[in-house]
Structure formats: C-alpha cells, structure tokens
Amino acid sequence: MITFMFNGERQQLDVAADMPLLWAIRDHLKVNGTKFGCGKGLCGACTVHLDGAPTRSCVLPVAAVAGRAVTTIEGAEHDPVMTALRRAWIEYGVPQCGYCQSGQLMSAAALLNGNSRPSDEDIDSAMSGNICRCGTYSRIRKAIHRAAATLASPGDTAGIEQYAGAGFGNFVELKAVAVAPAGAREEGQS
Amino acid sequence: MNTVVTSRRGFLKVGAAAGGGLLLGLSSGCSVSGSQTYKTGKPVADDTAQLNAWLHVTPANELVFYLDKSEMGQGVTTGLPVLVAEELEVDPAQLQLRMAPVDDIYKNTAFGMQLTGGSTSISSSWELLQKMGAAARQLLLAAAAFEWQVEVAELRASDGLIHHDASGRSAPYGEFAAIASGLPVPEVVKLKDKKDHKLIGKYNHRLDAEVKTTGRAQFGVDTEVPGAAVACVVRCPQFGGRVEGFTDTRARQVAGLVDVFAISTGVAVVADGYWPARKAADLLEVDWNLADAVRIGSDDMMAEARRLGRESGKTAREEGEPERALAGAATVVEAEYELPYLAHATMEPMNCTAAVTAESCDIWAPTQLQGLVPGIASAITGLAKDRVRVHTTFLGGGFGRRAALDFVVEAVEISKHLQRPVKVIWSREDDMQHDFYRPLAYHRLRGAIGEGGRPLAWQQRIVSPSIEGQTTAVMGTAFFPHWVPDGLRDGILGSARYLQEALTVSRGAVEGADDMPYAIDNLAIEYKQFNPGVPIGYWRSVGHSHTAFAVESFIDELAHAAGADPFAYRRTLLAQAPRHRGVLELAADKAGWGRAAAGRYQGIAVHRSFGSYVAQVAEVSVAPGGKLHIHRVVCALDCGRVVTPDIVVAQMESGIVFGISAALYGAIDIDQGAVSQSNFHDYPVLRINESPQIEVYIVDSDEAPGGVGEPATPPVAAALTNAVYAATGQRLRQLPVKLKA
Structure with missing residues (x-):
C-alpha cells in the first residue's frame, strides 16, 4: 500500500x-x-x-x-500561475493536436514558479524536454512570456478576457460513452 | 417526437408554400438539395431535431454541430464550425460540437469515403457547410414565420435569435427547430458575398484551445469503458514474420494478467491495466516463422533503387525531346537525391478501444479513416456493418498514420476473442517499429543548360515503392462483404495490387515532380516501381515530401551552374506560373533576399501541393566543425480563400517544424528486415531550443480554398540545404543532412 x-x-x-x-x-x-x-x-x-x-x-x-x-494538470487548474499560463495558451492559440500540452503546461508552470521573468534561453532550457510534434514551440515561447507579464502586473489582461468563459467547454461532448451490457443499447432510433 | 410530427404534418402544406415563396424570390442562389436530403439515415441522439446532417437542435435549445472530420491539430474543430456559423448567424462558440458517426452523408467529397486527409477538410466542406448553415437559417425563419403568423420578409436572424422588429419579438432558434426540422431542405440558397463575411477570413480564436489546456480533452487513449481490459501486442520485429508459437509461462505469472493469445498481427497480452500487460508482454517468448519475412536492410534497398534508377521507367510526363537536348548540350548537370523511410511519431501512440458482443461492435478510435471501420469490423466479427458504431475521439497527431487501421483491427480481434471491452495501447517502440513509413525514394536528375544559362532539358527518374499498390491490398478488406471467404478476398486484393503496381505510375511517388512548374522545353519525368516489403503509407505531404526536395534542390543546382541568382533564376522560369511566382517574390521580399546579416546565408524553395502554393526562405549559419544553426524561416502562402487566418499561420509553423525534423534527423533504418530505431533518443525530432523563428505571410486571394495541413512541409528541406550550399558550398543530396566539418 x-x-x-x-x-x-x-x-x-x-x-x-x-x-x-x-x-x-x-x-x-x-x-x-x-x-x-x-x-x-x-x-x-x-x-x-x-x-x-x-x-x-x-x-x-x-x-x-x-x-x-x-x-497533475487537473490539480493545478486553479493555481494562479497555471491560470495565467492557460489564458496565454488560449490567447496565442498554442494547442494543435493538444496531446503534449498537459506536459508543456506543467513544465512551464514549474519554470515560472522558480523564475518569474524567464529569458528565451531560460525557456528553451526548461522546455527542451517536452516534445511537440505539431511544432507549437514559437507560440509556447510567446505564451510563457505573456503569462509572466500578466503575473507581474495582474491588471494587464487586455486581449485575454474575451477568450475566457465564452462557451469553450463544448468538447466535453467528445468523451467516450459508457457501453451498456450486451445488446442493451441502441443508438439512433427516433 | 409524435406530438411534433402531428403539428408538423399540419404545417407542411402551409410550410411548403411558405418555403417555396421564400425561395422563389432567389434567382442568383446556388442549388442545395437536388435529390439530396442532406440528412443522416440514423440520427445520433433521438431527442434532437435534425435541420440537416450537420446541425441539430436539442430540446434545451442547444445548437449541435456534428463534426465529420477528425481533429488532429489542423483546426477543423474551429474551421468547419466557422463555415456553418457564418451563414447560420451564430457565434461559432455557441455551437455544441459532437463527432459525427459513420454515415454516407459524411463522405469526404474529395475521396468518396469518410476520411480526413489530403489537406481537404476546408476545400471539401467550404461550399457545403456554408449552404447547410444558410439552409438551416432559412428553415428556422420559415418556421418562425408560421409560428408567429408573419411574413418571412419581416424576420431577421442574428446571434442565434430570430427577431421580428415590427413587434419587438425575438426568440432563440431552438424554439422553431422542431417545426423547421420537418420542412424540406430549400432547393436554393444564396450565400453571402465575401465583403459581408463576419467570420470567414477573420475568426482567430481556436475553439479547442480551452479544453486542451485543462487535461479534459479526450484522446483515444483516454477512452474509459466500464470493465475494459488493456492489451499490448507483441509483433514480429521482422516485417512479414508470423507467429509460429509462443511460451507464456513467465508472462502468466504477472499479477493482473487476463489472457495471452495469437491474433493476426502478433500475440495479444491482455491484463487489467497497461503496466501488467506491458510487463507480461516483455516476458513472453515468441517463436517467429520468418519464411516470408524481409531479410534485407535499408542500405540494400537503396542500392537496389540506385540500380533501378539506371533503367528507364514508366513515363509520368514528357515534353519535347529531352534525350536529344541533353546529348547536344554544352553543360549537363547530373545529381542523385536519396531520402530514407520516415516514421510519423505522433505524440499519442497508436491505440483503439473496442467492445464486441454477439449483437454489436462499438469502436472508440483516434482515426482519420472512420469510413472504412465498419467494413473492417464487419469482416472480423461477422456482424453486419450497421451493427458497428464508430466513436471518433480527438487524435494526438495524425500526419497520415491514422489513415491506417491496423490498431483498429487489433482491438476488434481481441475484444471479439474475449467478448469484453478492450483498449489496445502501443508502446512508443511498437509505434516506431510497426509504422506505415514514408517510403524511401531515389531521384536521378539530368539537366542541360544552354545559351545564357537557360535550362534546355530536365530528365527526372523516381524510384520508390507504390503507396497505392499497398493501400489496395491493405484497405480493400473493408469493401468486401463479411461472407466472402478470406482466401478469395486476399486473392482478389493481391491481383489488384499486382495490376496497380505493374501498370500504373504511383501518384504518391511522382506528385510534385510531374507537375513541376518551371518552363523547360524538353522534359521527362519517369517512375520506376519497386517493393522491398516494408509497410508504407501516407506521411504528411506524401510524395511531395521527397519530390519537392529533389526538384527544388536541382533547380538550385542549375541556377548555380548557370551562374545565376537562385531566386532570379526561378522567377524567370515561372513567368507563366503566377501563383508560384507570387509566393516566391513575397517570401524573397519579406526575408530580405540577398541581404542576410554577416555570417548568415539564405536558401529559397517554392512548391505547390494540395491546391496551395508555398515559398520559403531559410536563413542559416554553419559554425566551424559543421554545426548547423537555423535562425529563421520566412514562409509565403497562397492557399486561396482563408477561413481562420491564425490557424493557417499555425499550420505553416507546424509543417515547417515537421519538415525540419525530417531534414535534420529523420531516418528509419532497416536491418535484416527490422527497424533499428525505437524511441525519441534514436529518432530525434526538433525541440524548442532548436526551433527557428518563423514568419508567415498569406497572399490575399479570391481563389478557391486549398489545403494548409501539409503544404508547408515539402519545400523546407530544400530551402535549408540550398542555404547550406550558400554557406559552405556543400551540396547535400541525402536526407537527413550530414555536414562535413
């Protein structure tokens, strides 16, 4: 145990x-x-x-x-640093397929927790262990700088609020549906 | 729904007239219905009103958009909603997105089957989804006119509401959906002019960004079905090997093991989670039958390709008399280009979840080719195709890998055997060593240069396996009814493959070469097929991924041999190819061609693929010792009409990084029939610290939309190696690049 x-x-x-x-x-x-x-x-x-x-x-x-x-990414959801990063990720349209982004965000959060205004070199060094096959690297770099700036002056949220909470939760629908026991479920009858 | 049907029946007489009256006034509209109903045969959820196959309305007034293309990062979860929302007069963020089931209505018009590939999502949906949005809006207006007993002309649709300004009334679309869904789809609708677009060409949010920053996006590997077991499959390291037998004594000692048995691709090891399944799989001892296995290596294969390159092949394009022009020329340039097998290496390893019972088969798959899944599952289970339900998840990368269905076959076979839900998860090693690889390619080029440096002849011979031949054999299974015996089916498919390879030029091998744009009077493009037995498939940009490298390297070689500037040389030869020339000039202008900073060197390349034109200027420096640094890539794109500009930019960035990964590092080596690479340590891909600055410029165009998912990948390798030539005088004719010290 x-x-x-x-x-x-x-x-x-x-x-x-x-x-x-x-x-x-x-x-x-x-x-x-x-x-x-x-x-x-x-x-x-x-x-x-x-x-x-x-x-x-x-x-x-x-x-x-x-x-x-x-x-994990779920546990960090309401952390102020993660919130700033997520907002910057959305503002800059960072995710493509999105599969690597939980890991990217966790690495970025750890970076900002230890270094509130990282340079490009700091970002490269902290993030080079995270592969993105979609090639979102230049946006990740911009988004980390943006999140750092937002955290440094919390009032500076221009261009961000319009993205937050505007019905972007639609994709929960894409989650898998549970299967009922054999033959019990029939889809699509109207 | 019965109560609605009753009132709808009464309405239909009036409604048909009202609808007709509405539509007769439109003389310049475009045809929508014809004989098409634009509805699914089987609505996905039984409580929604279906306006058409893409738009449903729930009783709670939610507008549901059924997405019929797979989201693998290219942005269809934004681009397609924007097309429909423009005409429906709603904010795209108001649409609830659900993945469409498999249905004939969702066949990709570019391929005649339901699939996501070939950079066609926008071009094949462009007009259709605008029409569907417009038709739905008209139905809702007609229904509202009936409900409120007013003229349609007095009504206005905006922001998901119907307004009657005269009375000050307004109500959400959903209130009229039940009636609207019973009306016939309008014969004709008029689409907005470009100048009236509020969303198309302007919308710059990404609708899937939020869910992809919280960990809540559901990829295939995240599928949770109650009672599901997890399977790993042990496959023969050598291609073509089969299971002779296995010893599972040690494997069965792992706590949590469920079962071990042979399937068509290897031996399935099933447990109550991934870790016990993986541990048991590592303890399994398999006796492989290598009678039909590939025994040679990729070095032998390339040597064979070089040998075949000395023989003439099938003609893909011929103009003038290239042999004669070459024989009489003062200067002849010859070059050979060689490119290796490549893995896709999507971030999400292959996986699939299946639940097979005596009556039905449910499949949750990150797939680009859901359209063939029912046929494949039917062939395996013996169930009729309409007993197979496909649930498409988010794809953790696709790049063409997920247009193959091997992982679906495994999940269905294992679940059928156990009669319980099973999730098959591949390791990274499985993924890298059992891919459908970008085929190796050998290009032999000869060019003649005449007076003033002008090219007189271009002869190109391409030796590469035929993707179409293999696809015929592998995917054909899905088209056969399940009662056709395996032997007969395999015989027919084998013959089809033979004929395809023997008689045709593989498009997937010559595309991008046989439509080479430079004005050269004497031209020959030939194709020579060979099949070394390695599984091959569609890899981001397919044939363009190697033809662009050969063509754009060789035109650079001719320019240097002619003593000309590579940009000016291309520009002259593209006088009759305005869209090529447009992006070439734009890229050169934005990159400051010829004015690189001290110590930095530029290379240029231009290529058309998937209906779009891309030019790139790479700026590099090479340190003493041969260390290459890519500082900047400037990219100009003409993809016709643009729907979501920032996603188009993102796809250019993505395609460039993908192409640079291949150019710098990408190589799958085969040793005695088995792949040598296994994970990201020996198949490296670009990381953030190596990623160049990328600038993207989009040509403002009124042409029909082209693709954007793939076209940025083809030219970047040549732009890069042309820059290395400018920096060092080394002409790199093999990928991945190896610079001399």
Missing part, C-alpha cells in the same frame, strides 16, 4: 511498487490529463509536479512518491 498526496488529497494505492506513477494515475486513479508518450522520460508528455518539481511520471516507480505530493 502506497500513500501519497494527489492533487491535494490523500490517496492510498495497492499496486505493484514498480508500476510507473503515470499508470497508477491513469489506470488506477482514472485521471487522464497526464499523457503517455514514450515510456522512457524522453518526450515530457507525462510531466507532473512532485513536491513542486517537474517530474516525468512514466519512469518514476509509484513507490518513490510515498509520503510526497503529486500534482
């Missing part, structure tokens, strides 16, 4: 000690924002915060987080 803090709540898991944290989160806690990309700590899609530090969860045995605090 492994006990740790997960997104602010105490969790106990009875899983193999060598199971990577990623699969404990996805398969056992059923929290899916953290993504599987390479399984070798090479692409950054699985980045979470371990006691605040960016960590590749696909190569970290779950036993190693006993007694520590794990935060």
